[in-house]
Amino acid sequence: MTIPVLTIDGPSGAGKGTISRAIAKQLSWHYLDSGSIYRSLSIAVLNASVAVDDIPAILAVAKSMQLEFDCGEQLTVKLNNEDITQHLSLEETGRVASIIAAYPEVRAVLLQKQKAFQQMPGLVADGRDMGTVVFPDAQYKVFLTASAKVRALRRYKQLKEKEIDANLAQITQDLEERDRRDQERATAPLISAKDALIIDSSDMSLERVIEEVMNLIQNGLNW
Ligand code: DC
Numbered sequence: 001m002t003i004p005v006l007t008i009d010g011p012s013g014a015g016k017g018t019i020s021r022a023i024a025k026q027l028s029w030h031y032l033d034s035g036s037i038y039r040s041l042s043i044a045v046l047n048a049s050v051a052v053d054d055i056p057a058i059l060a061v062a063k064s065m066q067l068e069f070d071c072g073e074q075l076t077v078k079l080n081n082e083d084i085t086q087h088l089s090l091e092e093t094g095r096v097a098s099i100i101a102a103y104p105e106v107r108a109v110l111l112q113k114q115k116a117f118q119q120m121p122g123l124v125a126d127g128r129d130m131g132t133v134v135f136p137d138a139q140y141k142v143f144l145t146a147s148a149k150v151r152a153l154r155r156y157k158q159l160k161e162k163e164i165d166a167n168l169a170q171i172t173q174d175l176e177e178r179d180r181r182d183q184e185r186a187t188a189p190l191i192s193a194k195d196a197l198i199i200d201s202s203d204m205s206l207e208r209v210i211e212e213v214m215n216l217i218q219n220g221l222n223w
């Protein structure tokens with residue numbers, strides 16, 4: 001029997017994580033935050049003091065790292081038995097993740113780790129290439145976006161809530177740079193799958209977006 005998959009792709013800060021977690025909870029499905037796999041590798045690379053352009057060394061780190069995910073109320077990640085959850089959301093972690101995610105060899109190593117999340121009764125997978133590369137046969141696909149201005153502001157508020165020092169202009173610049181890198185890379189770039197429902201959440205509440213995605217699933221539509 002096919003295990004159902006809902007993919008939610010889109011740029012940084014579009015709200016994919018919050019929406020995906022809420023939908024996974026409502027459906028009692030598993031949740032894959034694929035960005036956290038790239039972020040975990042980024043932490044492993046930084047810990048090993050490997051240069052971001054040393055592809056063979058990055059591959060060695062990727063192949064040997066042991067990751068454990070606990071997708072409870074809050075995501076907890078252990079890298080080689082050490083809790084790295086606090087480091088996942090750091091700007092530097094995201095920046096390096098976006099650089100190393102552009103290497104096709106790195107993506108190939110991380111592919112199986114992501115596919116393994118497809119378990120009964122279903123999976124909500126969020127990322128950049130969930131609907132195009134990792135789960136191309138997914139029954140339900142969403143491309144969730146929002147303007148760069150709105151996304152930067154959301155990120156700024158998130159950091160402030162966590163009492164992390166934040167500068168809106170810098171966040172906007174970093175976000176646009178990361179968008180560019182994610183969209184322009186040759187392998188698995190950030191693009192909407194042609195059968196995805198595109199949702200621009202710039203002027204939508206969280207509840208409204210969740211409702212639209214739930215409608216897609218309940219109506220059994222495949223765009
Ligand atoms: O979603 P995120 O911000 O946690 O992702 C961090 C980086 O990882 C992102 O800039 C690009 C990369 N990434 C990717 O290339 N493919 C994915 N499916 C998820 C993330």
